[in-house]
Amino acid sequence: MSFTLAEGLNQALHDAMSADERVIVFGEDVGQLGGVFRITAGLQAEFGNRRCFDTPLAESGIVGTAVGFAMNGFRPVVEIQFDGFMFPAFDQIVSHVAKYHSRTDGAVRVPIVIRIPYGGGIGAVEHHSESPETYFVHTAGLRVVTPGTPEDAYGLLRAAIESDDPVIFLEPKRRYYEKSDGDLPTSSAEFTKAAYRTRGETATIATYGPTVRTCLEAARVAKEEGWSLEVVDLRTLSPLDIGTVVESVERTGRLVVVHEASGTLGMGAEVAALVQERAFYSLEAPVQRVAGFDIPYPAALLEEHHLPSIDRILDAVERTLEY
Amino acid sequence: MSFTLAEGLNQALHDAMSADERVIVFGEDVGQLGGVFRITAGLQAEFGNRRCFDTPLAESGIVGTAVGFAMNGFRPVVEIQFDGFMFPAFDQIVSHVAKYHSRTDGAVRVPIVIRIPYGGGIGAVEHHSESPETYFVHTAGLRVVTPGTPEDAYGLLRAAIESDDPVIFLEPKRRYYEKSDGDLPTSSAEFTKAAYRTRGETATIATYGPTVRTCLEAARVAKEEGWSLEVVDLRTLSPLDIGTVVESVERTGRLVVVHEASGTLGMGAEVAALVQERAFYSLEAPVQRVAGFDIPYPAALLEEHHLPSIDRILDAVERTLEY
Amino acid sequence: MNADPNVLLPTAEPISFLSPDGTLSPDTPHIGLSDADLVGMYRDMVRTRTLDTLAVSLQRQGQLGVWASCRGQEGAQVGCAKALSPDDWVFPGYRDHGVTLVRGVPFPNVLKQYKGVWHGCYNPYDHKVASHSIPISTQLLHATGFATASKFRGELNAVITFTGEGGTSEGDFHEAVNYAAVYQAPVVFFIQNNQFAISLPRAHQNAAPTIAHKGVGYGAQGYLVDGNDIIATYFVTKAALDRAKSGLGPSIIEALTYRMQPHTTADDDTRYRTREEIEAWAEKGPILRFERFLRSRDLLDDALEARIREEATEEANLVREELINAIAPPVERLFDAVFTEPTEQLSAQKRFLLHEMGEVEA
Amino acid sequence: MNADPNVLLPTAEPISFLSPDGTLSPDTPHIGLSDADLVGMYRDMVRTRTLDTLAVSLQRQGQLGVWASCRGQEGAQVGCAKALSPDDWVFPGYRDHGVTLVRGVPFPNVLKQYKGVWHGCYNPYDHKVASHSIPISTQLLHATGFATASKFRGELNAVITFTGEGGTSEGDFHEAVNYAAVYQAPVVFFIQNNQFAISLPRAHQNAAPTIAHKGVGYGAQGYLVDGNDIIATYFVTKAALDRAKSGLGPSIIEALTYRMQPHTTADDDTRYRTREEIEAWAEKGPILRFERFLRSRDLLDDALEARIREEATEEANLVREELINAIAPPVERLFDAVFTEPTEQLSAQKRFLLHEMGEVEA
Numbered sequence A, B: 001m002s003f004t005l006a007e008g009l010n011q012a013l014h015d016a017m018s019a020d021e022r023v024i025v026f027g028e029d030v031g032q033l034g035g036v037f038r039i040t041a042g043l044q045a046e047f048g049n050r051r052c053f054d055t056p057l058a059e060s061g062i063v064g065t066a067v068g069f070a071m072n073g074f075r076p077v078v079e080i081q082f083d084g085f086m087f088p089a090f091d092q093i094v095s096h097v098a099k100y101h102s103r104t105d106g107a108v109r110v111p112i113v114i115r116i117p118y119g120g121g122i123g124a125v126e127h128h129s130e131s132p133e134t135y136f137v138h139t140a141g142l143r144v145v146t147p148g149t150p151e152d153a154y155g156l157l158r159a160a161i162e163s164d165d166p167v168i169f170l171e172p173k174r175r176y177y178e179k180s181d182g183d184l185p186t187s188s189a190e191f192t193k194a195a196y197r198t199r200g201e202t203a204t205i206a207t208y209g210p211t212v213r214t215c216l217e218a219a220r221v222a223k224e225e226g227w228s229l230e231v232v233d234l235r236t237l238s239p240l241d242i243g244t245v246v247e248s249v250e251r252t253g254r255l256v257v258v259h260e261a262s263g264t265l266g267m268g269a270e271v272a273a274l275v276q277e278r279a280f281y282s283l284e285a286p287v288q289r290v291a292g293f294d295i296p297y298p299a300a301l302l303e304e305h306h307l308p309s310i311d312r313i314l315d316a317v318e319r320t321l322e323y
Numbered sequence C, D: 001m002n003a004d005p006n007v008l009l010p011t012a013e014p015i016s017f018l019s020p021d022g023t024l025s026p027d028t029p030h031i032g033l034s035d036a037d038l039v040g041m042y043r044d045m046v047r048t049r050t051l052d053t054l055a056v057s058l059q060r061q062g063q064l065g066v067w068a069s070c071r072g073q074e075g076a077q078v079g080c081a082k083a084l085s086p087d088d089w090v091f092p093g094y095r096d097h098g099v100t101l102v103r104g105v106p107f108p109n110v111l112k113q114y115k116g117v118w119h120g121c122y123n124p125y126d127h128k129v130a131s132h133s134i135p136i137s138t139q140l141l142h143a144t145g146f147a148t149a150s151k152f153r154g155e156l157n158a159v160i161t162f163t164g165e166g167g168t169s170e171g172d173f174h175e176a177v178n179y180a181a182v183y184q185a186p187v188v189f190f191i192q193n194n195q196f197a198i199s200l201p202r203a204h205q206n207a208a209p210t211i212a213h214k215g216v217g218y219g220a221q222g223y224l225v226d227g228n229d230i231i232a233t234y235f236v237t238k239a240a241l242d243r244a245k246s247g248l249g250p251s252i253i254e255a256l257t258y259r260m261q262p263h264t265t266a267d268d269d270t271r272y273r274t275r276e277e278i279e280a281w282a283e284k285g286p287i288l289r290f291e292r293f294l295r296s297r298d299l300l301d302d303a304l305e306a307r308i309r310e311e312a313t314e315e316a317n318l319v320r321e322e323l324i325n326a327i328a329p330p331v332e333r334l335f336d337a338v339f340t341e342p343t344e345q346l347s348a349q350k351r352f353l354l355h356e357m358g359e360v361e362a
């Protein structure tokens, strides 16, 4: 048996809809087409067009109506077609999805999952390769989750749908077809814990989503150089399980944070700020960040320069070692 | 002579419009009313209703049409009425204002200034006290500026209007009526440099906008305790003049970053990440952050708990001293 | 769908039955309101006016941060609210005090929101009234989603949501009506055209013949009504709700009215409109007109009017008392209300604050 | 403003002069196109079709990341583009290749955008064509602002901007048309209703009688036209542009057409539509129809058609060559193009990359 990250997501939606009839799925082209990445394939056929349906072309509408559905007893799982098209919905996300529960002192729950394929590396045209996690993580009232493996794709999506809080679910689109050799999981994964993907002593690499695999590859290459890297997959970006990172850094003394989003106020900034605060005397060298440049996401022929590469990650490790 | 921060802004708009007829001002209620804070008062009467005019009630429209005006030779200075109403315009800001210049490899310039009164402390209702700077600073392609003094209100706004790049101009609304005793400046201020507001050796405080004054007050109180604090006003949040902060920390060995925005991925994260990287061996203690909690901005009766207070700042200084 | 455009267009003139002098047009259809209903409508308009006036004075006394008065709009607000069934839901804005009052939301709780006790001071499920929405027109999408959810479950209620003529310019207005029409959701978009959006006169807000003409572009029914005529407003809202409940989809009602007070207590309306304009509208006000009508029908006399006003004043006194005594919830709620379950991060921040306040050990 | 609603409404039936068999209606008004103009329109439709076909094959060969074909929409695109004056500006979407071609934007530059050479591969000022906009309908606001700016300066040009029937659902569509009507901006909103937004059929996009009925709700003129009739499209666009230039404000043109190809080369349209439907529309296609017309007028014969097609093929060969040889600009541009002046931060990041690439010292 093996399954892809995309299949994990599709199965998770399927199982969540079977388990709870309040779960509904909507967004642009998610019905008959099954979504442009086919993550919702088969759901309309199986559950009917009141449980999985197409919306008109308007993202604020998708999220804003989801708030109403949620207030009225449903558990909407909505799809934003691409990262770059999340922005028209941003007001609804910040002003209502994130605030309604606290606004009403807990009277109104908004168990909405907003699925967003994100990140680059697929040779796409403009606006199809954004990494918007900072916008959500900085916004109080949202949970932000991103799977780095096919198992987590299933388990974290189930957990997100089961959560009574709003969840931004970021799907690393360039890893949709990444395979796992195991069996599909059948239950939700633990929601708020980071995970060690490899163990090691030379340095800690903290990452998430699409670059989990890049970092694992870097760790393999590093082995040849005699380094053993400990790769921490953050999994949940908000709230952040910084404890796991700190625990690792206390052993390795060195930390590199890796992500595609622009470096300035990317996740690496928060991880670095927390780690220098909590593991000040453990750090042998400053926390290094390997992130996208502070530039608009480049066109396809140039994106390779922007994305964290194995070499760039290993260079950063080296900087921590030579410091 | 003395003038308020609001007067500095009004005069800057006036002088910029006199100096360059391509400068136009628009937004909700900026015309006859002069804006809800009167920052645009008198402009329509003086320059006519094609240079200062009211828009319909639609923020994406304000910023989106500004892009068109800018492409067609104007230099729009637009007002978003309150921080919380910036979000409907966020897509235009991220997808076009920030990207058009690089999209066209420099062929299209978008010299737009987006003025946003921001921050809390005025006892306002929901959505009127947000601190959205992170959203902009993380977005490549924007300059982000915020004055902390009446002089800078004038000088930085002139500089923002003169810039050929898009500028997000964040106005600390609770300081609109803060006075300066000097004369109104008459020319633009240096754009990309942080400024020392006090000199000191005990610790460095980096801040900006509404909390500049709070930090200066903290510095005064600290003096009584025998501490001399060095307050750095960042002024430009993007690109950030981290050099000035590092230079200070190299002398003081201690840094506290202060802002109202939620701590997680607030400016303090970036400052801490950069400083631990560039002044690793200078830091005697971890960089401390005094920031808003990771909660939606509270209602008026509770906001005092959320805002950085003198005590909270001094406690943080103390933590760096006792580390 | 793709309904006959001619049917969707509003009437050329606003629907109106009650003239400013209180005469009921002979063409008035059967409306089905009992005498008691009519007096009840009057009472609620008086209550709204009285409590709104109280709020303005509370603000002047420093008890409220700000207040958005609904003075002059009581006919539109009470009229439409009276057309609702108990199961219907309301998604209001920040000025719809007459609506929330009729629905039973305790007025002190509305005031507390402007005092800054908490952002939303009533439980939406108690009275089927969503939290008032401050970002303009954003709540319209919630209303559409909510209504569609009801429809999907086969329920027979409808939803009404409110924005101003200014609010129709926002993108969310457009998306909300469009979604509603596509889903044939049982929702009514009630637009109070009070002639101003802060300082912007209606003519600069849009160039449409009427706002009700926006309906046809979505396949939604457009209605134009004299919002200062409480009977016409009731009638039209009822028609739109019935239409919605019969599965015929959404409507846009444009209720013509006038904002008698500045935008909020923070506003200075002398900068953009004349006293004469305001006075001319006062003549056409909703309460006076209805009073005349009731008197002409012998449903109201001096004694009854005095009693109604007195009761409203007594109510206002109690409200005032409650508001003045209102205090903020404990600071713990700031942290505990963010998520449905506490997070480590927020628990730590809560402890930090409590410690700072001297209430717990570090 | 507040124009007569009846005037703003579109005609009940789409304006159409040329029937699918190529006969011109006797009611056709004087259009003012010379024989050479007519042949030029045909030539540009053929060029568009040929180059679009080339693009699809280039994508299959791995030369383009993706391609959004305009096949079937040549009548609408060439027809409206021909109605523009040289000073008019165009704000296109991602599928408006016929428009940009007529405006003189070099086709290789359009292709390069889909190859990923850079996001915007032509200078908007060169041909008065803004960068194609990928976020749907966002460019409509740019068009409104641009047009208003021209009006403020007293210039006599107009602006035309494009979106699909799907794009009319976005909030930005609404705000753009509303602002334009309030400012009486000289802008034409040209909506190609090609029946689908990716997989979503038009009937699920909105419930309006026609999209042209959206005009009245803004005080904008609505036009409904057969977009596969290049003559009617030209005529209606010209009327809307003339209207705009005379200061009468914006129009919405709904051009009825059909997307003959999948949404993009990445799409599988067999999941949501039938071959029969596509074939039925092919019969009503814009090129065939116009060819028949030209032949009936003796403006086209086999020899001329062959020559036109041959020239288009030759052009396609050159385009292909140029595209295949296109390479990305130097990586420095990634940093230097962000702001008008270099920043320290980006200069440092540039040096970092160049160093990594072995091109500079650290």
Ligand SMILES: Cc1ncc(C[n+]2csc(CCOP(=O)(O)OP(=O)(O)O)c2C)c(N)n1
Residues within 6 Å of the ligand: B028, B057, B081, B085, B088, C095, C134, C135, C136, C163, C164, C165, C166, C167, C168, C194, C196, C197, C198, C259, C263
């Ligand atoms: C999205 C958004 N933008 C701006 C504001 C600021 N604002 C508050 S009320 C108002 C005018 C509203 O006018 P209208 O919709 O006509 O309602 P009215 O106040 O007249 O009842 C504005 C601009 C806001 N609350 N929300």
Ligand SMILES: Cc1ncc(C[n+]2csc(CCOP(=O)(O)OP(=O)(O)O)c2C)c(N)n1
Residues within 6 Å of the ligand: A028, A057, A059, A081, A085, A088, D095, D134, D135, D136, D163, D164, D165, D166, D167, D168, D194, D196, D197, D198, D259, D263
């Ligand atoms: C804001 C935004 N949301 C979603 C998309 C993804 N998307 C690309 S094309 C498309 C459908 C557009 O349909 P329509 O407007 O009818 O134009 P057509 O493609 O038919 O020419 C969608 C949903 C996008 N590009 N922008």
Ligand SMILES: [Mg+2]
Residues within 6 Å of the ligand: C164, C165, C166, C192, C193, C194, C195, C196, C197, C198
């Ligand atoms: Mg109004």
Ligand SMILES: [Mg+2]
Residues within 6 Å of the ligand: D164, D165, D166, D192, D193, D194, D195, D196, D197, D198
């Ligand atoms: Mg389409």
